[in-house]
Amino acid sequence: MSPVYYNEEAFSALTKWIADQQYSKVFILVDTNTEAHCLPVIQTKLSKPDEFEVLVIPAGETHKNIQVSEQLWQQLSDRGADRKSLLINLGGGVVTDIGGFVAATFRRGIHFINIPTSLLAMVDAAIGGKTGVDLGVLKNQVGVILQPQMVLVITKFLKTLATRQVANGKAEMYKHGLIFDAHYWSELTGDNGDIDTHIRRSVEIKNEIVAQDLTENGLRKVLNFGHTLGHAIESHFLERKDIPLYHGEAIIAGMILEGYLSNRLTGLAQHQLIEITDAFNQGYAKIDFTPTDIKAICDLLKFDKKNTHGHVNFVLLTQIGAATFDVKVPDDMIQKAFAYYKEA
Numbered sequence: 001m002s003p004v005y006y007n008e009e010a011f012s013a014l015t016k017w018i019a020d021q022q023y024s025k026v027f028i029l030v031d032t033n034t035e036a037h038c039l040p041v042i043q044t045k046l047s048k049p050d051e052f053e054v055l056v057i058p059a060g061e062t063h064k065n066i067q068v069s070e071q072l073w074q075q076l077s078d079r080g081a082d083r084k085s086l087l088i089n090l091g092g093g094v095v096t097d098i099g100g101f102v103a104a105t106f107r108r109g110i111h112f113i114n115i116p117t118s119l120l121a122m123v124d125a126a127i128g129g130k131t132g133v134d135l136g137v138l139k140n141q142v143g144v145i146l147q148p149q150m151v152l153v154i155t156k157f158l159k160t161l162a163t164r165q166v167a168n169g170k171a172e173m174y175k176h177g178l179i180f181d182a183h184y185w186s187e188l189t190g191d192n193g194d195i196d197t198h199i200r201r202s203v204e205i206k207n208e209i210v211a212q213d214l215t216e217n218g219l220r221k222v223l224n225f226g227h228t229l230g231h232a233i234e235s236h237f238l239e240r241k242d243i244p245l246y247h248g249e250a251i252i253a254g255m256i257l258e259g260y261l262s263n264r265l266t267g268l269a270q271h272q273l274i275e276i277t278d279a280f281n282q283g284y285a286k287i288d289f290t291p292t293d294i295k296a297i298c299d300l301l302k303f304d305k306k307n308t309h310g311h312v313n314f315v316l317l318t319q320i321g322a323a324t325f326d327v328k329v330p331d332d333m334i335q336k337a338f339a340y341y342k343e344a
């Protein structure tokens, strides 16, 4: 796995790494927001900032595509990048995903470093080596798995991140507690410890899971807790357009629904289900699913089924802090889960 450095230590690790590697050129990829809020911070920390070339893409998921990748390949080429160049990705998950993909494919692969600037990217997207872009409406259809040379987590970047984006990233942190570490879950929900400590724990958990299963044949699947229904919910509301839902918000609903399934199928105790539901209802707005929404979401799951030989496999909890995967769930149980969500 790539080494992860934090805060002040991160700047010295970066400076030393660049000096040691003697790169022909160093490029920094930003989006329009991280160009304004994060790039100046990095530039003041670099000893020779003029030696860095900046590449800018427009902010937002819609730009995480192959056309923008092509523009980046072209700019790298025009500006003299060669196999010994470095790409630093400074941004949220969109920048680390597309930047990693562009680096992994340019001249059959150049070094890249991730400097995540959103909470979601710090605890999730920048870690684990998955890179890629969307293909039309299909998310992350094209990409490769390649680890960055290092990941630098500089938590002061979170100061300029919108509150809703912070809650978005926090959803994945709750997930890490639920699938892997009951003590961490209670720290998060009890508001014990500071965000820096929590970020470190989430990074450790994701790294540990990924290291044991680099190609997602087994254990890594547990990172998909809340995501089977969560992704269907996310896609459905993307189509509805009148209710823009963030990924993390869809995953929170997914974790309550799959928590219910865990209670029915894999032994999650009733009081733990209630604990999870209450924690999420406190921090996140409830989604008002109409019967039409529920039907559409279940249809999306069936579409998923086609891609997995006839059944959707769920990751479910056996207790807070432990998960099991490849669980098959009967259709009527999913209806009951939505009924529980509405009531709870």
Ligand SMILES: NC(=O)c1ccc[n+]([C@@H]2O[C@H](COP(=O)([O-])OP(=O)(O)OC[C@H]3O[C@@H](n4cnc5c(N)ncnc54)[C@H](O)[C@@H]3O)[C@@H](O)[C@H]2O)c1
Pocket (backbone or CB within 6 Å): 031, 032, 033, 034, 037, 038, 059, 060, 061, 064, 091, 092, 093, 094, 095, 097, 117, 118, 119, 120, 121, 124, 125, 126, 127, 128, 129, 130, 131, 139, 140, 157, 158, 159, 160, 161, 162, 165, 168
């Ligand atoms: N590779 C993986 O394993 C993995 C895992 C999870 C998510 N992802 C991907 O990550 C993406 C989502 O990541 P995201 O939520 O970071 O989205 P994002 O990159 O779009 O960032 C969210 C918004 O916050 C802005 N922003 C980022 N940092 C900021 C800062 N410090 N100050 C002010 N504004 C800032 C961005 O410009 C953007 O507008 C998705 O494309 C998803 O597919 C990848």
Ligand SMILES: [Zn+2]
Pocket (backbone or CB within 6 Å): 172, 227, 247, 251
């Ligand atoms: Zn997620």
